[in-house]
Amino acid sequence: GKVVIKMRDEEMDRQPLKAIKPAVDMMVTVKTYFHPNKVYIITGGLGGMGREMIPWMQNLGARKFIVTSRTSIKNNYIKFLVNRFRNDKHYASEWLVSTADCITTEGTQQLLKEAQKLGPIGGVFHLAVNLSDGFVANHTIDTFGVTIDVKAKILVNLDQLSRQLTYNLDYFVAFTSIGTGKGSASLTNYGYGNSMCERICEARRRDGLHGLAVQLGPIAGVGMVEYLEHRDEIYRVTALKQVNVHSYCELLDTLLAINTPVVTGFGYQDTQIATHGTRQSRMIEDLWHQLGIDPDDTPSNVTIGDIGVESLFAVEIQHEFERQWRVQASLYHVRTINIGMLKEFGHGDYLPLKNHLEAMISLSHALSNQVFIIASDECIKLNNITTGRPIYIMPTLTTNFSTFADWAQKHDRPVIGLNWTRDLNKLSSLTEVNEHFEQLLRRLEPNGAFDVVGHFDSGPLCVSLARAEWATVNAVIVDAFDELKLGDDNDQARLSPDVVIKVAVAEFPEAVRATVVRDINNEPDLNRKIGVIVKEMLDIAGKVLPINDIKEIFQIMYARILILSEFTMDKRTKVTMEQKLSLNMTGKLTIVKPLKIVHDADVRAVIDKTLSDYFLPNNKITGPRYS
Numbered sequence: 001g002k003v004v005i006k007m008r009d010e011e012m013d014r015q016p017l018k019a020i021k022p023a024v025d026m027m028v029t030v031k032t033y034f035h036p037n038k039v040y041i042i043t044g045g046l047g048g049m050g051r052e053m054i055p056w057m058q059n060l061g062a063r064k065f066i067v068t069s070r071t072s073i074k075n076n077y078i079k080f081l082v083n084r085f086r087n088d089k090h091y092a093s094e095w096l097v098s099t100a101d102c103i104t105t106e107g108t109q110q111l112l113k114e115a116q117k118l119g120p121i122g123g124v125f126h127l128a129v130n131l132s133d134g135f136v137a138n139h140t141i142d143t144f145g146v147t148i149d150v151k152a153k154i155l156v157n158l159d160q161l162s163r164q165l166t167y168n169l170d171y172f173v174a175f176t177s178i179g180t181g182k183g184s185a186s187l188t189n190y191g192y193g194n195s196m197c198e199r200i201c202e203a204r205r206r207d208g209l210h211g212l213a214v215q216l217g218p219i220a221g222v223g224m225v226e227y228l229e230h231r232d233e234i235y236r237v238t239a240l241k242q243v244n245v246h247s248y249c250e251l252l253d254t255l256l257a258i259n260t261p262v263v264t265g266f267g268y269q270d271t272q273i274a275t276h277g278t279r280q281s282r283m284i285e286d287l288w289h290q291l292g293i294d295p296d297d298t299p300s301n302v303t304i305g306d307i308g309v310e311s312l313f314a315v316e317i318q319h320e321f322e323r324q325w326r327v328q329a330s331l332y333h334v335r336t337i338n339i340g341m342l343k344e345f346g347h348g349d350y351l352p353l354k355n356h357l358e359a360m361i362s363l364s365h366a367l368s369n370q371v372f373i374i375a376s377d378e379c380i381k382l383n384n385i386t387t388g389r390p391i392y393i394m395p396t397l398t399t400n401f402s403t404f405a406d407w408a409q410k411h412d413r414p415v416i417g418l419n420w421t422r423d424l425n426k427l428s429s430l431t432e433v434n435e436h437f438e439q440l441l442r443r444l445e446p447n448g449a450f451d452v453v454g455h456f457d458s459g460p461l462c463v464s465l466a467r468a469e470w471a472t473v474n475a476v477i478v479d480a481f482d483e484l485k486l487g488d489d490n491d492q493a494r495l496s497p498d499v500v501i502k503v504a505v506a507e508f509p510e511a512v513r514a515t516v517v518r519d520i521n522n523e524p525d526l527n528r529k530i531g532v533i534v535k536e537m538l539d540i541a542g543k544v545l546p547i548n549d550i551k552e553i554f555q556i557m558y559a560r561i562l563i564l565s566e567f568t569m570d571k572r573t574k575v576t577m578e579q580k581l582s583l584n585m586t587g588k589l590t591i592v593k594p595l596k597i598v599h600d601a602d603v604r605a606v607i608d609k610t611l612s613d614y615f616l617p618n619n620k621i622t623g624p625r626y627s
Contacts, residue, residue, distance in 0.1 A: 030257035034062035038122025038170070039115045043068045043102065043154055046078055049175065049219065049245065050127050056249040058091040066096045066115045068128065073097060094118055102128075103149050108157035112165075123171030123210075124162065126155050126197065133187050144189045151193030152200075159200050163209070171256060172210045174201060178217045178266050198262045205261040214255060217266025218242045243267040283320060284346035293339075300340030301514060309335060325354055332539045333360040338511050359509040360540065366507065367541035369402045372550035375419035378440060382408035382415040389413055391451045392441065394458035395420035397557050404453075416444075425556060430567035434461040441465070448472055457564040466589040479593040512536070530554045 034040065034057055042050050045067025054065060065085075073079050086095050098114050101107035115121050130150040132143045155174055162169055176194035179187050197213055204211030220242035243266065251265050288295055291307050298307075304314075314334050321327045321334075341353040382393070382401055391413055393404055401408075401417040408415035418437060427433050438461065441450065448471025454462035455478045462475035508516060516536050520529045534550055 030254070032060055032253045032256045034060050035122050035170070036061050036063040038062075038120050039064040039066055039118045040123050040125065040171075041066050041068075041111065041115055041121065041158075042125045042127060043158075044126075044128030045069070046073070046097070047127060047129075050125075051078075051081055052245040053125070053127075053249060053252075054085060055091075056246070056252075058085070058088075058093060060253075062093070062122075063091070064094045064118045066098055066111070066118065068098050068100065068102060068111065070099065102154040102157055105157055105161070108154070108161050112161055120167060121162070121165065121169060123169050124158050124173065125171070126158065126174040128154055129190075131187075131190060133190065136188050139189065147189040148193040148196070151190065152196035155197050155200055159204065168209055170210065172201070172204060172212065173252075173256070174198070174213045176213050176215050178215045178264060181215050181264055201261040205259070211261050212255060213262045214252065215262070215264040215266075216248060217264075219248060220244050241267045281346045283317070284342055287317070287342065295339055295343055298339050300343070301338050301511070303336055303338045303511065303515060304342070305332075305335030306515075321354075321357060324350075325357075327354070327357050327361065329357045329361060330364070333357055333364075336360060336509075336512050336515075341511070356509055356511060360512070363507055363509065364541050366402075367537055369405070370398070371400050371402070372398070372553055374399060374422055374549045374552060374556075376421060378419060378421065379444070380417045380419060382417050383411060385412060385414045387414070389449055389451060390445065391415045391453060392444075393417045394437065394452060394454040394461065397456055397560065399553050399556065420556065425559070428563070430457060430460065430563045433457070433563070434464060437461055438464065438468075442470065445471070451475070453478070457560050460567065463589060474588045474590070476590045476592060479591050508536075508540075512540075526555075526558065527551070 040057065040062050042054070042065060044050055045054065045065070046069045050067060054062075054067075057065075073082060082095055082097065085091070085093050096114060096118065098111050100111040100114070102111055112121065128150050130146055132139075132147045134143070136144070159172070162172070174194075174197040176197055177187075177190065180191045180194040180198070194213075194215075201211030201213040218241070247267075248265060255263055255265070287304070287309075291304065291309060293307060309317075314331050317337075318329055318331060318334050321329055337353060337356065341356060344350075345353045379392075380401070382404060391411070393401055393408075393415065395418055396403065399420045404415070404417070418440065424433060424436065427436065437458075441452075444450075448468075450471070451474040452462055452465055453476045459477045459479065462477050465471065465473040466475040516532065519532045523529045523532060530551055533554070537550075
């Protein structure tokens with residue numbers, strides 16, 4: 001036989017098939033449910049949050065609980081609650097209070113075995129905390145670690161051992177704090193422990209397991225903030241408000257159904273938002289409200305960092321400046337803004353605020369180029385030029401040559417910096433220091449054909465080199481005696497610490513300089529004063545400064561100012577006018593002096609004072625020239 005196949009005729013008007021939807025799209029609400037036959041472990045379950053959360057879990061189906069407590073049932077009130085939970089006619093539950101030490105692996109294994117006697121484990125809720133607050137400097141290793149152990153080690157053990165079960169947990173929840181995300185200087189160990197909990201939850205999510213870390217804000221009536229002495233100040237500064245624990249439980253109902261490992265829940269205080277004026281004025285009015293101050297009664301030189309601006313609002317201000325002026329200010333820069341600048345900004349005068357931020361950013365860049373490390377080599381090349389008459393830069397007060405870096409690169413002659421090494425710290429007089437560098441230059445340039453640039457305590461050496469018979473030196477002194485206002489002969493030694501401070505903060509913007517000087521004046525000794533300066537420099541530069549030797553450098557600066565003072569006073573008592581007139585120059589000496597010219601008579605007085613500072617005669621002066 002035959003099999004005949006006929007193809008169906010082509011259908012010219014055929015349309016694509018339309019799928020029929022099995023059901024219409026519907027909006028649904030996810031609801032958390034706890035299985036009545038599963039056991040739920042709650043660490044710290046007898047605390048305030050645990051006592052309020054357990055009835056909520058019972059209402060959603062949970063009937064078996066094992067709670068941990070370091071002290072078990074410690075008073076009649078807790079005993080009453082446990083009995084009520086066990087014997088409630090509507091929500092009668094199986095309860096077990098465990099005192100297993102979950103900080104250890106053995107204690108955690110004991111807890112899981114106790115839970116499995118009641119049934120399969122449905123979830124873990126980690127509420128335990130042992131708060132040991134305080135600044136890092138005031139902590140010992142033990143007091144710092146006790147909070148981390150209770151918060152993080154327990155969760156690590158529960159995570160690792162629960163993974164060994166033959167089934168997955170429905171819920172694995174760690175309650176952390178909003179302070180973890182926002183930061184708190186006195187709760188660093190608590191924040192660190194909470195951060196570890198959050199990383200554990202993220203790792204569980206990556207592994208396909210449930211993991212949820214909830215950063216909770218202040219809870220009305222319970223929680224850690226409720227027991228802090230300064231809680232009212234926290235609420236005022238952060239603009240957070242206490243939220244009823246039942247509201248957090250309702251929030252948890254939603255959070256348990258989402259896939260995000262770390263979430264935050266908090267409430268803001270009701271604030272009256274300004275709806276009039278410009279965008280800037282509204283933002284400033286909101287800032288006054290958030291800070292809780294009356295700008296008319298607050299000194300203009302107080303910074304918002306002194307008052308305590310909330311981080312979220314500081315970020316908002318930061319973004320506003322970036323949007324308006326393309327200014328990349330850091331949060332620390334924002335905190336240095338004072339009340340006076342903000343009032344002017346709110347009234348439409350933005351220049352003081354903009355200039356301050358630009359000065360802070362410029363200072364950050366300048367500091368980031370500084371290297372506060374004491375060199376071990378005697379000299380360092382500041383450019384790649386190898387031919388021509390060399391220029392030697394004498395050691396600066398900060399012992400680095402970042403100030404001369406751009407100038408050296410533009411020069412067509414070799415530029416070499418002479419370093420202040422640790423060996424020089426053994427020298428006790430400026431005469432010995434000058435002899436050291438003169439011998440070094442003799443060794444580096446035996447033909448005596450070179451030029452030098454000096455500053456501050458190297459000025460006398462420049463004078464000596466300009467009149468040396470073994471060399472023909474053109475010397476330039478960048479004079480700063482009047483600029484630093486060392487004082488008269490009797491005051492120089494006493495004012496040396498103040499000069500160190502003036503040099504260190506000279507480039508700081510005025511608002512920051514005033515704050516730093518105020519903090520410095522509150523410190524009793526030079527080491528503490530230097531500590532204030534170092535901290536401020538790190539904050540401004542964003543903690544990227546190489547500061548291995550910065551404190552030693554400031555100590556060296558102090559010693560150099562002292563020996564310069566001693567040298568000057570000793571020289572003035574010994575050098576006579578005849579000796580000044582007999583100073584013959586074999587080279588050329590140029591003194592560059594920053595000053596504000598008012599009258600010619602003032603210029604003449606400055607010249608006479610400068611010549612006197614360097615013990616020079618005034619009968620062979622050419623100039624001055626102004627620029």
